[in-house]
Structure formats: structure tokens, C-alpha cells
Amino acid sequence: MKNAVCLLVIIFVFVQCKSVKAPAGENFAIVIHGGAGTILKKNMSPELEAQYKSKLEEAVKMGYAILKNGGSSLDAVEKTINVLEDSPLFNAGKGAVFTNQGKNELDASIMDGKTLNAGAVAGVTTVKNPISLARAVMEKSEHVLLAREGAEFFAKENGIEIVNPSYFYTENRYESLLKAQEKEKNELNSGSTSFYDPFIKDNKFGTVGCVALDKNGNLAAGTSTGGMTNKKWGRIGDTPIIGAGTYANNNTCGVSSTGWGEYFIRNVVAYDISALMEYKGLSLENAAKEVIQKKLSKLGGDGGIVAMDKEGNITMEFNTAGMYRASINTKGELTIGIYEK
Numbered sequence: 001m002k003n004a005v006c007l008l009v010i011i012f013v014f015v016q017c018k019s020v021k022a023p024a025g026e027n028f029a030i031v032i033h034g035g036a037g038t039i040l041k042k043n044m045s046p047e048l049e050a051q052y053k054s055k056l057e058e059a060v061k062m063g064y065a066i067l068k069n070g071g072s073s074l075d076a077v078e079k080t081i082n083v084l085e086d087s088p089l090f091n092a093g094k095g096a097v098f099t100n101q102g103k104n105e106l107d108a109s110i111m112d113g114k115t116l117n118a119g120a121v122a123g124v125t126t127v128k129n130p131i132s133l134a135r136a137v138m139e140k141s142e143h144v145l146l147a148r149e150g151a152e153f154f155a156k157e158n159g160i161e162i163v164n165p166s167y168f169y170t171e172n173r174y175e176s177l178l179k180a181q182e183k184e185k186n187e188l189n190s191g192s193t194s195f196y197d198p199f200i201k202d203n204k205f206g207t208v209g210c211v212a213l214d215k216n217g218n219l220a221a222g223t224s225t226g227g228m229t230n231k232k233w234g235r236i237g238d239t240p241i242i243g244a245g246t247y248a249n250n251n252t253c254g255v256s257s258t259g260w261g262e263y264f265i266r267n268v269v270a271y272d273i274s275a276l277m278e279y280k281g282l283s284l285e286n287a288a289k290e291v292i293q294k295k296l297s298k299l300g301g302d303g304g305i306v307a308m309d310k311e312g313n314i315t316m317e318f319n320t321a322g323m324y325r326a327s328i329n330t331k332g333e334l335t336i337g338i339y340e341k
Contacts (some may be wrong), residue, residue: 028067028215029312030076031327032060034090035206036258036304039322041339052089053336056326059083060336063212064328073220073254074112074135076212081108081131081224084208088170090324091206093129096168096226098177104168106226107240108134109145113219113248113310120240123148125168128161131224134240136160145240173229180230207239209256211248211308219310221246221254221270228261237261243271250310252277253284258323259296259303267296273307284309288317 034056041049063080067073085093096104108130109120119138122145127133136158137146146154156162207225214220223246225239238245238261245261247270248254255270264270269291276287288307296303297319304318312330316323316337326336 027217027312027330028213029308029314029328029330030060030063030067030080030210030212031306031308031314031316032056032063032080032084032208032210032325033256033258033304033306033316034084034208034324036302036318036320036323037206038320039324039338044338049338052324052338055084055087055089056324056336057334059210060326060328060334063210067212067214070215072216073212073214073218074110076214077110077210077220077222078131078135080210080212081208081222082129085129085131085224089206090208091173091226092208092224093226094168095170095173095206097173097206097229099227100177100181100230100232102174102177104165104226105231105234106130106168106224107236108222108224109240109242109246110134110138110222111220111242111246111248111254112138113221113250113254116249118144118242118246120145120242120246121147121151122236122240123234124151124155125165126152126162127155128163128167131222133158133160134222134224144242147236148234168226173226176229184230207258209246209258209306211254211256211306213254213308213310213312217250217310219248219250219254219308221248221256223256223258225258238264238269241265243268245270247271247274249274249278253287253307253309255305255307257303257305259318259320260301263296263299263301264303266299267291267301269296269305273305277309284313285315285317288315292317292319 063076066076088095105123107122111118119134209223211221244265245257252274273287276282304323322339
């Protein structure tokens with residue numbers, strides 16, 4: 001009898017130990033994107049592909065190191081996106097595309113999954129790292145979204161690095177503007193109204209974003225962009241719109257979007273993924289597929305997201321020919337991708 005009781009105790013302890021989750025400190029991870037769109041291997045030289053992969057690896061490892069050393073998910077998101085903003089390879093910061101007026105207008109947003117606090121900026125032209133300004137808006141103001149001159153004044157008040165607008169000039173982005181304007185002119189002269197949709201589908205990629213989970217179990221997400229080549233009338237896309245371009249909630253997931261912004265706004269893409277998890281009990285993977293492959297595609301929108309749930313599970317979902325992306329999961333495994341899965 002005594003032996004039987006001992007055996008039951010041993011079994012009970014074993015079962016309890018197996019059912020206990022790993023400590024929060026063992027679950028930290030990071031995922032990034034550098035934009036989704038018509039990204040085809042046939043159009044990419046080996047040298048340029050190597051540059052993209054190298055920069056994606058540098059950025060994701062930067063954020064992972066912060067998390068590994070006990071840093072916050074917000075720090076990891078901001079510093080990772082800074083790396084991508086400082087590279088001319090991506091449509092954010094240094095590599096931002098040009099508006100119809102030949103300017104670079106930048107948008108960014110960041111969100112804290114623990115508090116649901118968020119900050120965003122739109123249409124800034126002199127802020128070197130818009131994601132850092134978005135975080136300052138979140139932490140140092142009572143507002144969520146600041147735009148243009150007001151956002152830049154706030155940046156100066158709070159010590160955010162300011163640069164001359166010429167800093168954002170890159171030859172290839174300017175050439176893209178000239179090509180877009182020439183194509184638009186030819187299409188309009190021919191009486192066609194078909195220019196806009198095909199051009200947008202073929203030329204909008206490069207937005208950058210990041211989602212991170214830190215050792216304290218907190219999620220954060222951020223996104224930064226230069227918007228759309230040849231954009232007019234002060235157009236602003238989904239990037240600075242909380243719930244469309246960026247969303248984070250410790251109860252569900254963190255999401256960063258990239259693609260045709262108007263459709264991401266209409267579909268409230270980032271929040272919709274979280275809502276499907278919260279209200280319908282879908283997994284992150286299934287929620288992302290539902291939104292990107294079905295809802296977004298049905299309305300004619302294209303693009304993708306990177307996302308992570310509160311357990312550190314990662315999803316990189318897109319309905320385009322490619323999406324620059326990288327991640328390091330809770331096991332420390334690095335993944336880098338560009339083209340279709």
C-alpha cells in the first residue's frame with residue numbers, strides 16, 4: 001500500500017512538472033519585414049540580394065541581442081527599425097521614396113502590448129528616424145498621432161535627431177519618381193485611367209516593421225515607411241494608423257503591416273488579426289491567413305504582415321510575389337526570406 005501511494009505521488013509530481021509552462025524569460029523572439037510587393041528573383045542581382053539579406057540579418061540580430069540581454073520589446077522594436085531606416089535599401093528613413101512634389105514624407109508608429117499605449121507620426125520631412133519620434137509621442141505626450149510641422153516641432157522639443165531633407169535623397173528613388181511621372185503622363189495623354197492600380201501593385205514595397213516579445217512576456221510592434229512613390233495631396237497610408245499598420249496586445253499578438261495602405265486601412269488589418277484570435281479563438285497563423293489571403297485579397301488589396309503571439313509563435317503572411325523578412329524564434333533559430341514561400 002505504501003509503495004502504491006509513493007508511486008501515485010511520483011506520477012502526480014511528474015504530470016504537474018510537465019504541465020508547467022517554461023518561465024517567461026525563456027520565451028523571447030523577434031520578427032521583421034522590409035516590405036512586400038512584386039519582388040522577383042529574376043529582377044534581383046546576386047549582389048543586391050546579398051545586400052538585402054545582410055541588412056535584414058544585421059537588423060534582426062540587433063533586436064535579438066537587446067531581448068537576450070533583458071531589454072524591453074519596445075527597445076528592440078525601435079532599435080531594429082532604426083537599422084532599417086538608416087539603410088537606403090528600404091522605403092523608410094534614408095531610402096524613402098519621393099512624393100509627386102519631389103519630397104520625402106515619412107510615417108511611423110509603435111505600440112506597447114502591455115499598456116495598449118501607442119504613438120505615431122505622419123508626413124515628417126526632417127526627422128532622421130521616424131520610429132523614434134513615434135515612441136516619443138507615445139511616451140512624452142498625451143496624444144497618439146502627430147503630423148507634419150507639428151510633429152517636427154515636437155521632435156525638436158524632445159531632442160529627436162533632425163536632418164536636412166537632402167539627407168533622404170537617393171538616386172534610384174528619384175529615378176523611380178521620374179519614371180512614375182512619365183508613365184502617368186503617357187497614360188493620361190492616351191485617355192487611359194488604368195495607370196494607378198497596376199503601378200501601385202508593382203511599385204509599393206520597402207516599408208519596414210518589427211514585432212518583438214521580451215523576457216517579461218511583453219509584446220511590442222512598430223512600422224516605418226516613406227509611403228508611395230509619386231503620392232499626392234499629402235496622402236498618408238496605413239503605417240501610422242494604429243490597428244491598420246501596427247497593433248500590439250499582450251493578450252493576443254503584435255502585428256506590423258506592409259502593402260497597399262488604403263486596403264489595410266479599410267480592413268483594419270493589424271487589429272482584425274488580433275480580434276479573430278480574441279473573439280473567435282483562432283491561432284495566429286489561421287487569423288493571419290484569414291485576413292491576408294481572404295479578406296484583403298477579396299477587396300483587391302495586396303501586401304503582407306509579420307506577427308507574433310504572446311507565446312512567441314511567429315507568422316509571416318503575404319499575398320504578393322515576395323516580402324523581405326527575417327526572424328529569430330524562441331529557440332534562437334534565424335530565418336531570412338525574400339521571395340515566395
